[in-house]
Amino acid sequence: AQSVAQPEDQVNVAEGNPLTVKCTYSVSGNPYLFWYVQYPNRGLQFLLKYITGDNLVKGSYGFEAEFNKSQTSFHLKKPSALVSDSALYFCAVRDSKSAGNNRKLIWGLGTSLAVNP
Amino acid sequence: SAVISQKPSRDICQRGTSLTIQCQVDSQVTMMFWYRQQPGQSLTLIATANQGSEATYESGFVIDKFPISRPNLTFSTLTVSNMSPEDSSIYLCSVGGSGGPYEQYFGPGTRLTVT
Numbered sequence A: 001a002q003s004v005a006q007p008e009d010q011v012n013v014a015e016g017n018p019l020t021v022k023c024t025y026s027v028s029g030n031p032y033l034f035w036y037v038q039y040p041n042r043g044l045q046f047l048l049k050y051i052t053g054d055n056l057v058k059g060s061y062g063f064e065a066e067f068n069k070s071q072t073s074f075h076l077k078k079p080s081a082l083v084s085d086s087a088l089y090f091c092a093v094r095d096s097k098s099a100g101n102n103r104k105l106i107w108g109l110g111t112s113l114a115v116n117p
Numbered sequence B: 001s002a003v004i005s006q007k008p009s010r011d012i013c014q015r016g017t018s019l020t021i022q023c024q025v026d027s028q029v030t031m032m033f034w035y036r037q038q039p040g041q042s043l044t045l046i047a048t049a050n051q052g053s054e055a056t057y058e059s060g061f062v063i064d065k066f067p068i069s070r071p072n073l074t075f076s077t078l079t080v081s082n083m084s085p086e087d088s089s090i091y092l093c094s095v096g097g098s099g100g101p102y103e104q105y106f107g108p109g110t111r112l113t114v115t
Helices: none
Strands: A003-005 A010-014 A019-021 A024-026 A033-038 A044-050 A056-058 A064-068 A073-078 A087-094 A105-107 A111-116 B004-007 B010-013 B019-025 B031-037 B043-050 B068-072 B075-080 B089-096 B104-106 B110-114
Touching: A003 A087, A003 A105, A010 A019, A019 A111, A024 A073, A033 A064, A033 A073, A044 A056, A044 A064, A044 A073, A044 B104, A073 A087, A105 B043, B004 B089, B019 B031, B019 B089, B019 B110, B031 B075, B043 B068, B043 B075, B075 B089
Parallel strands: A010 A111, B010 B110
Antiparallel strands: A003 A024, A019 A073, A033 A044, A033 A087, A056 A064, A064 A073, A087 A105, A087 A111, B004 B019, B019 B075, B031 B043, B031 B089, B068 B075, B089 B104, B089 B110
């Protein structure tokens, strides 16, 4: 079965330190992978995606993610965390079994990131 | 990117009643999606709404409970019918992004509490 796992419910980092939010996936075929962020009292925002090409993809707000096919992972990273990065982060993968242009995504449970000043 | 608004932003409703949530997009889009985000849980796709055709519902969701309208390319509504406390959730609409396959833009959500 296709799935996305975010093994950590919460990640705590100090401001200025690097951060990593983990995501692993299980899909058939080539994965299309996404990260979204949900700030408090705001809607979900697209951060970045991997479709093909370089394994390291760069996105909004200084975030990047590394696609690792052998480990079936797509961890989100940032070299230096900001307090304003505190939010809920969701990893998602294309449902490769969805028909036609349905564009269905399979979502992880989310990881709450807290950046401490 | 598309700008999406939802009404109402939140509501408290009594069980047995119905609530219609509106989703307005500032540009014409083919596909709109309705999600549910229950407390402490991830997003669950309710249905996909294309203009001019019946909505496509995911497993576990039925039209009688969650009727959807899509009268034009910028607007959709989701009705939560005959509500029970289990329907308490955040309801989100989203649209396909212009940045490529599967990229989506989301509305701010409607926080529904059923008492």
